[in-house]
Amino acid sequence: MSVRVRMAPSPTGEYHIGHIRTVLYNWAFAKKEEGTFVIRIEDTDRERFVEGAADRILAVISLYGLDWDEGPNKGGSFGPYTQSKRLDLYKDYAENLVEQGDAYYCFCTKERLSDLRKQQREQGIPPKYDKKCLGLSKDAVKERLEAGESHVIRLNVPENRDITFSDVVYGDITVNTNDIDDQVLLKSDGFPTYHLAVVIDDHLMEITHIMRGMDWIPSTPKHVLLYEAFGWDLPIYAHLPNIKELGGSKKLSKRFGSVYAIEFLKEGYLSEALLNFLMFLGWNPGTEKEIYTLEEFIEDFSLEDVHKTDLVAFDRKKLLWMNGQYIRNLETKDLWQKLKEWSERFEIDLGVGEISEEYILQALSLVQTRMKLLPDFMERTTYFFKEPEIPVELLTKYAKSPERTKEILEKFIDLYEGVKEWSVEILDQTSHELIEKHDYSPKEAFMTVRVAISGRKATPPLFDMLGLIGKEKSVNRLKESLKLLE
């Protein structure tokens, strides 16, 4: 039987970076096993439903370079892939369960339920439905149903039975049914709860492996009960460790940076780097290899290597390092391509104006090893494209006196005006000759020129920079800087 896995987002908000990790594992597993990856929209909560969220979730998954074989906007033979379009199905199955005695109608009001919970808490016992409506006679139920009384359908959880299921990552997990509540299956608005819908859909869609966050472990026994009641085979469960903020907070927090998948992209992380980083949050190949392409990940991924732990920390510094790796390892023209796409997608101005692509590529190649995030491009290259502001205190910082700064600038202006062939090699050679002749230290001379040209103290190598900026502009900038000292 071929592998079928799924990711089932709930359109209640923006997609979290941790969700992408789960999508990635499912996606890679399907690819590796030559199976099918399906996406199903679980929009059964009408209160929390957010208009447009489903589309944005699908879009961000695509932006990360991941795709699916069946699902909304894609089709497949197990549709529809949106739960709100499958309502009749859930109702039929729930009613069958009632007939079998595995579920029952419940007419209790929300007030009674919350009072009950309150009482139980006060008595220090775990809150649980007291099965009051299970005692209703068939006729009584029928009567109240016909009267149009508001009702739900609840799972009839048997007493004192150990439910054991096997998890590929966490091993055997056993829970006693006394600790399981008579979960609502069908809500009074006719929508199923997650528990009912997920079991029915996973079965009908022939899902073979369920990979999801380990926060679902406690409700898995309910699902097992449901599979049993329906007489269906259990899928293979593989719960995944959850992700937390480095530093102790329980979840990723805005305080430390981005949280939503789309935000990381906007901040200038490359999807390849993000995915590479995410791979290792809960999985490890057991080797020392850490830079992984998607193809390599598909090759090496295995459920057995998913780490059995409670939480993994999201180390933003390591992510940043990894992003720098990816930026550096890109061909410059490919990096430029990424910059352009990023700029268009998020409407960010790269600050290059109408300058030729050839010039931009040269500037980019000079700053590439200095970039960790896409926006570093603007910060690092602005003076290649626009005349910079020169802070006087920085200009005069390196020579012993303002007079000496002036002298250095004058000498370099003379030198550069006379240079016939404006090449990095010639500039390097003649500049060194100049400082030797006048006994300037390399640092005072070159730092002064650097500041006079760029307005800053940290730039790519001076002569590479001058070479690209060109003779006329370089000389002009030196002259403008000189004027600041008068």
Added chain:
RNA sequence: GGCCCCAUCGUCUAACGGCUAGGACGCCAGGUUUUCAUCCUGGUAAUAGGGGUUCGAUUCCCCUUGGGGUCACCA
């Protein structure tokens, strides 16, 4: 609180029950360098505690402690 899960450097992690517990990020130091990066070299730092089992426990078992999850007509 009940139930469930987890426990190796600060972080992600490696180590058929067996060499000085390995790697990566970070941090520190040095080298390269006119600056900032890159790059190279080195260093720092861990088996939560206590009992067992064993010739020998990071590894297996128990307890304690700590962390996390979950107990809705949310997913």
